[in-house]
Amino acid sequence: xxxxxxxxxxxxxxxxxxxxxxxxxxxxxxxxxxxxxxxxxxxxxxxxxxxxxxxxxxxxxxxxxxxxxxxxxxxxxxxxxxxxxxxxxxxxxxxxxxxxxxxxxxxxxxxxxxxxxxxxxxxxxxxxxxxxxxxxxxxxxxxxxxxxxxxxxxxxxxxxxxxxxxxxxxxxxxxxxxxxxxxxxxxxxxxxxxxxxxxxxxxxxxxxxxxxxxxxxxxxxxxxxxxxxxxxxxxxxxxxxxxxxxxxxxxxxxxxxxxxxxxxxxxxxxxxxxxxxxxxxxxxxxxxxxxxxxxxxxxxxxxxxxxxxxxxxxxxxxxxxxxxxxxxxxxxxxxxxxxxxxxxxxxxxxxxxxxxxxxxxxx
Numbered sequence: 001x002x003x004x005x006x007x008x009x010x011x012x013x014x015x016x017x018x019x020x021x022x023x024x025x026x027x028x029x030x031x032x033x034x035x036x037x038x039x040x041x042x043x044x045x046x047x048x049x050x051x052x053x054x055x056x057x058x059x060x061x062x063x064x065x066x067x068x069x070x071x072x073x074x075x076x077x078x079x080x081x082x083x084x085x086x087x088x089x090x091x092x093x094x095x096x097x098x099x100x101x102x103x104x105x106x107x108x109x110x111x112x113x114x115x116x117x118x119x120x121x122x123x124x125x126x127x128x129x130x131x132x133x134x135x136x137x138x139x140x141x142x143x144x145x146x147x148x149x150x151x152x153x154x155x156x157x158x159x160x161x162x163x164x165x166x167x168x169x170x171x172x173x174x175x176x177x178x179x180x181x182x183x184x185x186x187x188x189x190x191x192x193x194x195x196x197x198x199x200x201x202x203x204x205x206x207x208x209x210x211x212x213x214x215x216x217x218x219x220x221x222x223x224x225x226x227x228x229x230x231x232x233x234x235x236x237x238x239x240x241x242x243x244x245x246x247x248x249x250x251x252x253x254x255x256x257x258x259x260x261x262x263x264x265x266x267x268x269x270x271x272x273x274x275x276x277x278x279x280x281x282x283x284x285x286x287x288x289x290x291x292x293x294x295x296x297x298x299x300x301x302x303x304x305x306x307x308x309x310x311x312x313x314x315x316x317x318x319x320x321x322x323x324x325x326x327x328x329x330x331x332x333x334x335x336x337x338x339x340x341x342x343x344x345x346x347x348x349x350x351x352x353x354x355x356x357x358x359x360x361x362x363x
Contacts, residue, residue, distance in 0.1 A: 027158065049158070070103075206306050240272050263292050270358070271360060273286050325355065339357040
């Protein structure tokens with residue numbers, strides 16, 4: 001107790017002295033050092049140190065130069081990888097666990113080269129950043145005790161932080177399990193697409209589906225209603241795409257981009273998105289565009305003319321309509337009835353493009 005007083009962490013005459021003492025004893029039981037407590041207290045977040053210990057265990061920290069020597073990655077390249085992950089300057093912040101991860105980066109780089117390894121780092125960084133932010137948002141909205149203004153007690157908030165961050169190792173295990181499954185699904189997808197399965201260029205179907213009139217709706221809805229709408233769209237879009245054998249590439253606000261090696265399956269997914277009962281029930285009108293052709297599959301995304309064409313077809317579609325390009329239409333055979341492919345002027349395309357509407361059943 002004496003060292004806490006000398007460090008300015010504890011004042012026995014303060015109004016909340018008992019609560020502060022209980023907090024310090026709790027942090028001490030977790031193995032938090034005096035220096036860590038002083039730094040956190042200066043930042044006004046001493047109560048959060050209980051969670052920090054779970055999220056970033058251990059006290060040893062490595063400099064960039066030391067980490068470079070340990071991992072075999074040049075210091076400049078190590079920093080490039082760290083920035084590619086979307087993280088700040090790593091100097092003096094790297095833990096033993098970070099070094100193990102960077103050793104994996106070095107091994108991966110040796111197999112695929114700098115560009116591919118940096119590309120993976122950027123994709124990982126973007127995905128994990130979103131996961132972390134989504135988790136933090138969910139905690140703030142659903143577990144109010146992590147807010148000091150709600151609990152009114154530093155030690156109660158510290159215990160809440162400790163409880164919620166105790167789930168972090170489990171989340172990491174869930175990510176590991178999901179990653180392995182996704183690798184297997186990705187392998188099967190690329191085995192099924194047309195083209196050179198060793199290279200980055202493949203031939204497959206690409207589609208976009210979005211909420212018709214979303215800009216107008218977003219100006220009329222309360223933020224909570226807008227959130228519910230987007231979450232509902234993402235949920236039912238993911239369900240439809242995955243159950244239909246497609247792959248979600250990404251969500252872009254009110255739109256979803258997905259791919260399939262099979263044009264028949266691609267169009268069926270787009271049709272099911274437009275006709276999905278969940279969308280109809282809440283009054284959401286979906287439209288979609290599909291195209292087929294040679295695309296560049298890189299860094300978890302797809303690029304090329306069919307991608308642009310599918311996006312523009314979705315933009316051109318009427319509410320509740322699915323449009324497909326000529327290449328996709330030729331591969332549908334008798335599996336799907338199509339309307340006449342009237343040429344349409346699409347943004348970004350010099351010449352009018354034939355667009356075939358999918359004949360949908362009456363709602």
